Amino acid sequence: MFFLRPQLWLLSACMLFSSLALAEIDFPKLSGRVVDEANMLSTATERSLSEKLAGHERATSNQLVVVTVNDLQGNSIEDYGYQLGREWGIGQKDQNNGALLIVAKQEREVRIEVGYGLEGQLTDAISSQIIFQIITPAFRQGQFDTGISQGVDAMIKVLGGESLPAQGNAKQTGKAPPALGGLLMLFVVLMMLGGGGRGGRGLLGGLLLGSMLGGSHRGGFGGGGGFGGGGFGGGGGGFGGGGASGGW
Template identity: 60%
Template structure:
């Protein structure tokens, strides 16, 4: 390959690399709260006694089953949907055991009037999307409409534990008018789409061309490595000082959301 052709190809590769790095940074813009315990009440919806009771109940459930459930209340969703926030938060905290993916989150965002049950891979067979939606519609949102967040969250947690214990909710009683069942893999886990897929294709062609060009191939490899590194997510370091922490559980977007 001539030097005259290699220069514009390198420029295209650099452009694609920067675009992918920007895309990776955009996905990391959410400022997640610290995992300080089984109840992270950042929106200050719970009185101390209720928070203590919830924490003790969740700890007892984890001790008996190894399943890790966490409640998170948020002052705001930082401009993203509660589905995206919940999925990313579950991954960031690593709720559940890594080998079992047996974690779940109950997320409440009062300012946006949104609630979500985010379910790890390993619990999706019992805490299904339909069951999560039933808990939201029959237990959580009725209490939230009355402004009773403590009761709604407490009863919602109790319902989640019952369902996981083999006592499913009656999904026929769910109206389905305020909660949308959402499941499957979020967009950022489905592979490159739209402009991103074009960038990957361009990068592939450029790299294949430059690999045949000696030193140009080395530079292409360095740039490609930078692109892949720029979009990576750091692992969580939770429970500093021996406190509560996630076990590295995985999430794929299973669960349900609702509003009131």
């Protein structure tokens, strides 16, 4: 037990630090299919997008949400998108068929965050193509309505089984979420340290692995909000860090 005490202390401290770091992110409220916190869209475009996304959900059950934020609060857009997807729980719980189009105004970054169930269609490469060939060229011209609208159109087109034009030199920037990568590294370190004490490896590995698995699927418990009389809210879909990011 002598060897377990410092290791368990380290594990507890790291898990507490991780929880506190995530708690600092002040996510916008899921108020609809378009959450324009940064006021980057015109009223007409916001209404048009909301109707289009609602129609797509009625036809397919896929939940797509557009969100603009003023800033990422010191986080990478990959980590922010991953955590936001889990917080809102976009997509149906039994299908994980949600996706987010996220625009960070201050950082001038865009991300398409894809739920588990749509990763086979809206792949990292295709998400990158949509960002670099459709969205960011319009953004560089200050045409945010156009970039977001055409980006959503492309996402719906792909999810409907259609192909986009040849990719060309679009970059692929899908990344594993930093929070999950850090937990994996911590798991390896503690497994090595746990070997010094009898039974330490199994106990520490089990504790950390359980925490990782519970956290990676936490999206299934999020997204319970609605708004007005429309009752829109996430269906409990899960996210694993799939998608792509880019800047303008």
